[in-house]
Amino acid sequence: MASKIALALHGGCGTLPVDELTAAEWAESRDHIADALRAGWDILRRGGSALDAVEATVVILENSPHFNAGHGAALNAAEQHELDSAIMDGATLGAGAVAGAGRIRNPVKAARALLERGDAIMLIGPSADAFAGSAGLEIVDNSYFTTARRIEMLRRMRAHAASGTSASEGEKHGTVGAVALDRAGHLAAATSTGGYTNKPPGRVGDSPLIGIGTYARDGACAVSCTGMGEYFMRNVAGHEIASQMRLAGRSLKEATHTMVFDTIGKQYGIGAGLCAVDGQGHIEVPFNTVGMYRGFVTADGDCHVGTHAELECRGRWDQ
Amino acid sequence: MASKIALALHGGCGTLPVDELTAAEWAESRDHIADALRAGWDILRRGGSALDAVEATVVILENSPHFNAGHGAALNAAEQHELDSAIMDGATLGAGAVAGAGRIRNPVKAARALLERGDAIMLIGPSADAFAGSAGLEIVDNSYFTTARRIEMLRRMRAHAASGTSASEGEKHGTVGAVALDRAGHLAAATSTGGYTNKPPGRVGDSPLIGIGTYARDGACAVSCTGMGEYFMRNVAGHEIASQMRLAGRSLKEATHTMVFDTIGKQYGIGAGLCAVDGQGHIEVPFNTVGMYRGFVTADGDCHVGTHAELECRGRWDQ
DSSP, X not given: OOOOOEEEEEOOSOOOOGGXXXXXXXXXXXXXXXXXXXXXXXXXXXXXXXXXXXXXXXXHHHHSTTSSSSTTOOOOXXXXXXXXXXXXXXXXXXXXXXXXXXXXXXXXXXXXXXXXXXXXXXXXXHHHHHHHHHTTOOBOOXXXXXXXXXXXXXHHHHHHHHHTOOOOHHHHOOOEEEEEEOTTSOEEEEEEEOOSTTOOTTEEOSTTSBTTTEEEETTTEEEEEEEOHHXXXXXXXXXXXXXXXXXXXXXHHHHHHIIIIIIHHHHHSSOEEEEEEETTOOEEOOBSSSOOOEEEEOTTOEEEEESSSOEEEEEEOXX | OOOOOEEEEEOOSOOOOGGGSOHHXXXXXXXXXXXXXXXXXXXXXXXXXXXXXXXXXXXXXXXXXTSSSSTTOOOOTTSOOOEEEEEEEXXXXXXXXXXXXXXXXXXXXXXXXXXXXXXXXXEEHHHHHHHHHHTTOOXXXXXXXXXXXXXXXXXXXXXXXXXXXXXXHHHHOOOEEXXXXXXXXXXXXXXXXXXXXXXXXXXEOSTTSBTTTEEEETTTEXXXXXXXXXXXXXXXXXXXXXXXXXXXXXXXXXXXXXXXXXXXXXXXXXXXXXXXXXXXXXXXXXXXXXXXXXXXXOTTOEEEEESSSOEEEEEEOOO
C-alpha cells in the first residue's frame, strides 16, 4: 500500500520583528516558502523520493534572499560567508554534509552529491568547494551570497558587541531545512545555513552534523533544526528525538516539543525551532522564539505558511 | 559517597599485523598505553575530574609516534596532516571540537580550550589553528606530525589504490581516545585522530563529532570510537549507545557490543571498535577488527594493556 506523503520546511527561527519588513516583503517571503513547498510536493505526489523532495525544497530556500542560506546567508566576523549543509536518507542512513564552504551556489546539492558518492560523508572548507566543482555543481564568488540586509545585520551585531546590548533572535541566526515522507514510506531531511551573523570564522554549528541539526531514520522521524547550534549539539537533538520515539515510545509531538520547550527551553530559555515528520505523516514545527519561517503540506494535502504566530492557509494541494 | 573511579583508552582498531613491528616496538607501544593510563589515573585517584583525566590520557597518546593522532598521525591524499579531536563533559554536556587542524601540537587541548570558553563548540581548518595559538597552545609545523611509518603507509595505500587490492585495517586507519569516571561520579570522553591514510583533503570523520565518535552523559556512559568514521556517523554511534542505556534499559556491555558486532558488524563486516565506561565504573572495549590498541584500569584498580586478542596485566594500581 502506498504511504501518505507529507512535507515540512523551516526558514529559520530567527524571524525578524514584523515592523522590520514591508507588507510586500513579508508576502514575498511567504510566497518563497510556498514555492519551496511546491517544488518538494510536486516530486512527492508524482511518487518521487523524500530525498529528492527535501533537496528541491532547500534549493528554493537557498536561492531566496529572505533566508539565511545560500544567497542571503549571514556574514561572519571576517565579513565572509561560510556555508554548512547536510542531507540524510532515512531509508539507507546514507548522508552527506559540507561545512565552511565558500563557493558552492547550492550547498545542499554538494551534500547530496557526497551522499550519492558514498565515500566521505563530510567535507570542509576549500575541499568542499573543490569537490562541488568536480561534481559539476555551480561555483560562485563568495560575494554572490551577500545581500544588503546581511551587511546591515553584521553592522548591528557589531554595534551590539561594542555596546554590550543583546541582539534579537532575528539579527542573530537563521537556517533553512526540510523534511519529507514519500509514497514508498521513506523519510529524508536536509538543512542549509550561513550560521549566525558575526560568527567566528571556522565555526561549525549543528546544521551539517548528522544526528544533530539533520537526521532521518525510517521507522522514527526526519528532523531539521534551527537556532543556536551549540544548544542542539550538546543535546544531539535530531537523534535524541528519534531515540525518544524508537526506544521510549514517544510520539513525534512529545519528542519534538520536549526538545524545544523542555530540554533546550530550560537550559537556555529561547533560541530553538525545528521541523519534523514521522512515518505516518504527522508534522511538527515547534519553536520557542518570536517566530519561525515555516510551511508544510499535511498528509491530507492542506498547505500552511507562516512567519510568526499565525499560519496562512494556502489551500488543499493535490496529492 | 565518593564514586568508584575507572579509566579506559583505545589507540585505534587499525592495529598492525604482529609481524609488522619488532618485539621491542610492540613493547614500547604497550608501554605508551600504560603511560597514558598512568597520566589519567593519577588525576582520578587524587580526586581530579574525568575531563582532566581523559585530556591528559589523550595528550600522551598524541605525543607517541605509535598512534594515529598528533605526532604519528596519518597522511592524507595531499601528503598533509589534517587533525580532528573532540572532548565532552558528561556532567554539563559541555563540549569542544576541532576538525581539519594542521598546526596544533595537541588537538585535544584545543578541543578542551573550546569547551572551557563555552562559545563555539566546533572550529575547523586554519581557524582552529588560529584559535589554538591565541589560547596559548603550542603551534608546530605540519611536518611535526610525520613519521617514517606514515610515509610508508601512504605509499602502500596508493599502491593498493593503483592495483585495486584491499588494504588491511592497520594500513587504513587509527584514532586515540579515552573515557573516565571520576570520584564525583562524572563521566568524560575525548578522541583525537589523523583520520585514515590517503583520506581526501577536507574529509571529517566521526572523531570530532559530538554524539558520534565522542560522547559523554552522566547517568549513561562515556564513549570514544575508532574505525571507519562513516560507519559511526550513519549510526550516530555514541549517542545511540547512551540512548539504548537511558531509554531502553540496556547495559553498557549490551549497548556497546550491539553497536560494534550487530549494527556496524552486519552493515559493514568489520572496521569498528570503541572504549566506554558507565557511571558504575563498568568498562567495555569491544572491536571487530584483528586487534585494537587498548588499555584500562578497572574500578578495582586492575590495569590491563593489549594490542591484539590477549591482554597483558599491569598489576593492581592504587586507587
